[in-house]
Amino acid sequence: MNSLRMLRPAAIRVALASRARMAQSAVVLKPSLNSTTRIITRPLSIKSLFASKGDNDQSTSIKQPILSQDNLFHPLSESPIPEIRDRATIIKKYGTCPVCNEEHHGDRASMHSPEFECPDCGHPTHCCEEHYHKGKAEHDKICGILREHNEDEHDLRSGRPMKEFEFPSAQGFDEAINMANWDVFFYTRSFPSMDSDRNMRHVSKLLTYPITIGSVLHESSPYKKQVTPEGLRSLAAIRSILYPKVILAKDGVTMLKTETVNLYLLGARAESTLPPHIWLQLSHLFPQTPFHLHFIGPDTLPPNREPYTTFLNDRLTFTYDNAMYHDYHEKIGSFDPYRDIYFLFAPGIGHPDSREAWKPSIAKALDTKCAMFITGFDQTDVQTDVKAVEEDHGEDFDWILKPTENHFKSLKHDINLQDLTQAICANWGIWGIRGKRYEVTHNQEDD
Numbered sequence: 050m051n052s053l054r055m056l057r058p059a060a061i062r063v064a065l066a067s068r069a070r071m072a073q074s075a076v077v078l079k080p081s082l083n084s085t086t087r088i089i090t091r092p093l094s095i096k097s098l099f100a101s102k103g104d105n106d107q108s109t110s111i112k113q114p115i116l117s118q119d120n121l122f123h124p125l126s127e128s129p130i131p132e133i134r135d136r137a138t139i140i141k142k143y144g145t146c147p148v149c150n151e152e153h154h155g156d157r158a159s160m161h162s163p164e165f166e167c168p169d170c171g172h173p174t175h176c177c178e179e180h181y182h183k184g185k186a187e188h189d190k191i192c193g194i195l196r197e198h199n200e201d202e203h204d205l206r207s208g209r210p211m212k213e214f215e216f217p218s219a220q221g222f223d224e225a226i227n228m229a230n231w232d233v234f235f236y237t238r239s240f241p242s243m244d245s246d247r248n249m250r251h252v253s254k255l256l257t258y259p260i261t262i263g264s265v266l267h268e269s270s271p272y273k274k275q276v277t278p279e280g281l282r283s284l285a286a287i288r289s290i291l292y293p294k295v296i297l298a299k300d301g302v303t304m305l306k307t308e309t310v311n312l313y314l315l316g317a318r319a320e321s322t323l324p325p326h327i328w329l330q331l332s333h334l335f336p337q338t339p340f341h342l343h344f345i346g347p348d349t350l351p352p353n354r355e356p357y358t359t360f361l362n363d364r365l366t367f368t369y370d371n372a373m374y375h376d377y378h379e380k381i382g383s384f385d386p387y388r389d390i391y392f393l394f395a396p397g398i399g400h401p402d403s404r405e406a407w408k409p410s411i412a413k414a415l416d417t418k419c420a421m422f423i424t425g426f427d428q429t430d431v432q433t434d435v436k437a438v439e440e441d442h443g444e445d446f447d448w449i450l451k452p453t454e455n456h457f458k459s460l461k462h463d464i465n466l467q468d469l470t471q472a473i474c475a476n477w478g479i480w481g482i483r484g485k486r487y488e489v490t491h492n493q494e495d496d
């Protein structure tokens with residue numbers, strides 16, 4: 050069964066932003082209220098998650114807490130939150146009892162749906178209490194994660210003020226950012242209200258996308274040991290743009306703003322649904338650099354939506370396009386390893402269903418000699434993609450970043466509702482490659 054494949058689009062997708070809303074809100078800092086009204090009928094409001102101080106509109110009326118902090122655990126089927134009760138329904142409809150599964154060797158006809166809810170995590174795990182006790186030792190391996198997830202989901206919808214989503218603005222010039230891990234990042238960037246592991250899980254699930262990018266490109270990147278000599282050359286080229294003092298020394302020209310750096314996010318899914326202001330946190334890491342983010346791939350926009358380009362401010366431009374990358378590539382024409390970079394978030398390059406489709410896109414990207422960074426949601430996912438790239442493009446690339454655990458993975462687990470034994474963390478691991486025969490021809494006029 051293709052359970053992990055099914056998990057990809059659904060579970061990794063960030064449910065906090067509807068696509069329609071994003072299209073409307075991309076040019077303004079805060080989403081408009083109208084587009085969230087449908088959601089306000091539910092206890093979780095996107096608006097409430099991202100509202101900032103002094104943001105007084107009618108959505109404040111739903112900020113009355115409906116669940117206190119000592120009342121966050123509920124069996125899913127008895128949750129006061131309709132959305133969470135829906136999860137129980139989905140698990141019961143599409144899941145199977147793991148003990149039945151074992152006994153009937155995967156013969157679905159003989160299996161029973163998980164009706165019995167584990168008292169410790171509140172998830173429907175087994176067909177009956179007897180099978181629950183029989184399979185308990187195995188279930189205990191993930192019960193704690195499911196319990197945590199249960200409480201986190203209730204907390205998100207508890208109606209409390211989500212102060213951890215009040216993100217800091219630009220960094221002072223005398224303050225150094227440390228990118229060693231989430232803890233010191235939050236500390237040195239002065240994130241308010243990052244008081245608990247739960248706060249960090251909520252925020253890391255959103256920020257894993259921009260900050261994973263930032264942590265690779267930043268001068269204080271934590272991957273000193275994993276970056277290869279070829280990788281150092283690639284990153285030195287990119288950093289000569291990101292940190293303009295290098296340009297000043299070389300050209301003797303005063304440039305307050307650097308050239309635009311293009312980030313090509315191939316196979317975009319969850320990252321293309323993030324509210325644009327989340328990407329400000331990438332921008333703040335490189336205060337002199339304008340970024341143009343290109344979200345490319347068939348899941349970027351709902352079907353039949355025309356591609357479009359929008360901007361948040363003069364340093365953040367976004368293009369959304371459902372094209373396959375190898376087609377989009379032709380539209381761009383020329384590439385520059387100094388200021389064009391690829392990021393692929395859990396692309397599933399090695400998955401049998403998508404491997405063929407990825408081949409021409411990866412080949413085009415390698416042709417450019419631009420750096421390409423790829424994440425995976427667990428060790429197996431990373432290994433599967435690495436193996437496929439080695440088999441399909443073996444002669445054509447150099448390693449720039451050896452596979453390693455991502456210091457800025459999502460700390461929150463995503464649960465596969467069809468198979469509760471599977472829990473993953475978005476962007477768990479990261480690695481990087483670049484087309485062979487590195488010859489930089491930096492074209493200054495080409496802007």
Ligand SMILES: [Zn+2]
Pocket residue numbers: 146147148149150161175176177180
């Ligand atoms: Zn059973």
Ligand SMILES: [Zn+2]
Pocket residue numbers: 167168169170171172174188191192193195
């Ligand atoms: Zn349990």
